[in-house]
Amino acid sequence: MLLDLHTHSTASDDSRASVEQYIKWIHVLRKKGNSIDGFVLTEHRQFDHDVDYSGLALENDVTILKGAELDTDTGHFLVYGVNEQITTRIDFSNVTMDAQKLVDTCLEFKAIAIPAHPGRAGIGFAHHLENGRKGFLSIKTVEELNGSNRPGEGEKAVDLIKTKGYMGTGGSDAHIVSAIGTCMTQFDIKVHNEEELVQALLNGPFKAVRMTDL
Numbered sequence: 001m002l003l004d005l006h007t008h009s010t011a012s013d014d015s016r017a018s019v020e021q022y023i024k025w026i027h028v029l030r031k032k033g034n035s036i037d038g039f040v041l042t043e044h045r046q047f048d049h050d051v052d053y054s055g056l057a058l059e060n061d062v063t064i065l066k067g068a069e070l071d072t073d074t075g076h077f078l079v080y081g082v083n084e085q086i087t088t089r090i091d092f093s094n095v096t097m098d099a100q101k102l103v104d105t106c107l108e109f110k111a112i113a114i115p116a117h118p119g120r121a122g123i124g125f126a127h128h129l130e131n132g133r134k135g136f137l138s139i140k141t142v143e144e145l146n147g148s149n150r151p152g153e154g155e156k157a158v159d160l161i162k163t164k165g166y167m168g169t170g171g172s173d174a175h176i177v178s179a180i181g182t183c184m185t186q187f188d189i190k191v192h193n194e195e196e197l198v199q200a201l202l203n204g205p206f207k208a209v210r211m212t213d214l
Helices: 019-031 054-060 084-089 099-108 125-130 153-164 194-203
Strands: 002-007 038-044 063-072 075-080 112-115 141-146 167-171 183-187 206-210
Touching: 002 063, 002 075, 002 141, 002 167, 019 038, 019 054, 038 075, 054 063, 063 099, 063 194, 075 099, 075 125, 075 194, 084 099, 099 112, 112 141, 112 194, 125 153, 141 153, 141 206, 153 167, 167 206
Parallel strands: 002 038, 038 063, 141 167
Antiparallel strands: 002 183, 063 075, 075 112, 167 183, 183 206
């Protein structure tokens, strides 16, 4: 199963793409012979428990899941399996939140938080580790492929993965329609909901892939 684990809709303040537009583009990609089963909406600094895409997903044969991308004191983190216990405990709007607390809270409540674009210059997870940030022993996975990486950032993420023995995910970091699916995560099993996504990320196997390489 191929899922784009990092996308932003117009709910994020810097994206111009609606969920419906992403779906239409996925159908275009499929007609061209490309494979993509669905995507996870990881809106910036927010999570709306009331938004339900299940009907839209079923109607269009596209898996649509929800997560979040949060700003922390150790870079951006992608959170999957968000529930009310987590949003009660963590202030998603806090751009300097304690990343270790976020990681620990997610694990406590059966979710997972992984560093996004860890090789990003000056702000990525790798940068913070290089500058002496300790902890994060429970981190097993980081984002390996990010469709918005600048030159050198992807290579730095790969170096981090090799050094630490992490597993790697893939996501487009799409903010425009045509970017969706450029990078994805390939799972050996079907993922139907957020709970299954968390279990797949915790237990594997999976790998980061580029659509152009499939």
